[in-house]
Amino acid sequence: MPTNTYTKLANYTFASDSASDVVFSSIPQTHKHLMIQVLWRQKPQGSEWGFMFLSNIGGTTTPLYNQYTRWLGGGFNTDTQASITSSNIFYFNGDGSQALFHGNGTFLFPDYTSTSKYKTMFFEAVKTETANSTYAGMGGYGIAMMDSTTAVTSLTFAGGATAGSQITLYGLA
Amino acid sequence: MPASTYDLIATVSPTTTAFSITAIPQTYTDLVLLVNARVTSAWDITAMQPNGIGSGYSGVYYEGNGNTIGTGTAEISFRMGYIPGTNQPNHYSADIVNIFNYANANVYKTVFSSNRYPPNQGALQGFMVQFKAGLLANTAAITSLTIGTANGGTYASGSVYSLYGIKKE
Numbered sequence: 289m290p291t292n293t294y295t296k297l298a299n300y301t302f303a304s305d306s307a308s309d310v311v312f313s314s315i316p317q318t319h320k321h322l323m324i325q326v327l328w329r330q331k332p333q334g335s336e337w338g339f340m341f342l343s344n345i346g347g348t349t350t351p352l353y354n355q356y357t358r359w360l361g362g363g364f365n366t367d368t369q370a371s372i373t374s375s376n377i378f379y380f381n382g383d384g385s386q387a388l389f390h391g392n393g394t395f396l397f398p399d400y401t402s403t404s405k406y407k408t409m410f411f412e413a414v415k416t417e418t419a420n421s422t423y424a425g426m427g428g429y430g431i432a433m434m435d436s437t438t439a440v441t442s443l444t445f446a447g448g449a450t451a452g453s454q455i456t457l458y459g460l461a
Numbered sequence: 462m463p464a465s466t467y468d469l470i471a472t473v474s475p476t477t478t479a480f481s482i483t484a485i486p487q488t489y490t491d492l493v494l495l496v497n498a499r500v501t502s503a504w505d506i507t508a509m510q511p512n513g514i515g516s517g518y519s520g521v522y523y524e525g526n527g528n529t530i531g532t533g534t535a536e537i538s539f540r541m542g543y544i545p546g547t548n549q550p551n552h553y554s555a556d557i558v559n560i561f562n563y564a565n566a567n568v569y570k571t572v573f574s575s576n577r578y579p580p581n582q583g584a585l586q587g588f589m590v591q592f593k594a595g596l597l598a599n600t601a602a603i604t605s606l607t608i609g610t611a612n613g614g615t616y617a618s619g620s621v622y623s624l625y626g627i628k629k630e
Contacts, residue, residue: 294467357525366525398497406551410577431577461469
């Protein structure tokens with residue numbers, strides 16, 4: 289018999305523009321996978337596009353690794369980040385983009401409660417803006433990794449965002 | 462209170478080279494397979510056969526390390542994401558596989574998989590992301606999935622495949 293799943297665990301919505309970090313602590317360890325949905329417009333930025341910065345996975349400062357593919361304005365390439373303390377998650381809208389547009393993203397931590405696997409989070413995110421023909425759509429798609437078996441009990445998303453931006457955590461059975 | 466639209470159909474933790482999920486309910490719109498796998502060999506690839514069908518598959522893919530683009534025809538299974546092994550100590554794959562319109566007996570079956578293959582951090586090598594769109598030229602409703610390693614590798618302990626159904630309404 290199928291089991292009902294996709295349970296909302298937590299949400300943070302910016303009530304006003306803020307450069308503050310978003311910290312999720314005491315993430316319930318009751319599900320198999322952790323899905324994260326994001327609506328994001330970075331602040332303060334001044335640029336048309338923006339980022340989120342992921343760090344402090346499970347309270348550890350173990351260096352992160354990040355590999356990604358990105359596309360923007362007709363360009364398409366790959367790159368890496370190695371031994372970093374904060375992983376870039378992109379692309380989203382920045383507060384310099386056309387008003388009311390936010391970027392969207394989906395992240396997944398498979399088997400996030402495991403204490404025997406190194407942790408992996410994959411992400412896909414897009415920036416949208418109809419007024420800009422060159423950078424109307426930008427996207428990022430990649431994987432953030434950490435050589436640590438610590439369970440994902442907490443997460444920090446930095447970069448700040450505008451009012452209405454939000455991060456929602458879901459647990460999958 | 463809105464109801465959840467994502468149902469868990471099956472979770473499998475394989476320790477051999479292949480497994481099957483049978484009697485898949487025909488009550489959903491699409492299926493989603495989440496993969497978190499590892500093999501005891503150097504590396505492998507997830508292969509999937511709906512209803513045990515062994516021919517009629519084709520696909521197109523993009524690999525994001527080296528920007529490789531390619532196609533496959535007359536394949537014997539949906540060849541999906543890379544699975545890390547001894548080349549990437551203690552890392553597992555992270556894939557989402559969408560199986561569209563699986564219960565519709567009037568359409569060929571299509572699959573979209575997105576795969577993240579953790580590289581060897583020391584050298585930052587290996588494929589890191591892959592997209593693949595696959596087609597099975599067969600209209601039969603999908604009632605079972607046989608999933609395994611394309612190169613015969615054995616799944617390592619901790620590997621997990623989770624199959625979900627997305628409700629119609």
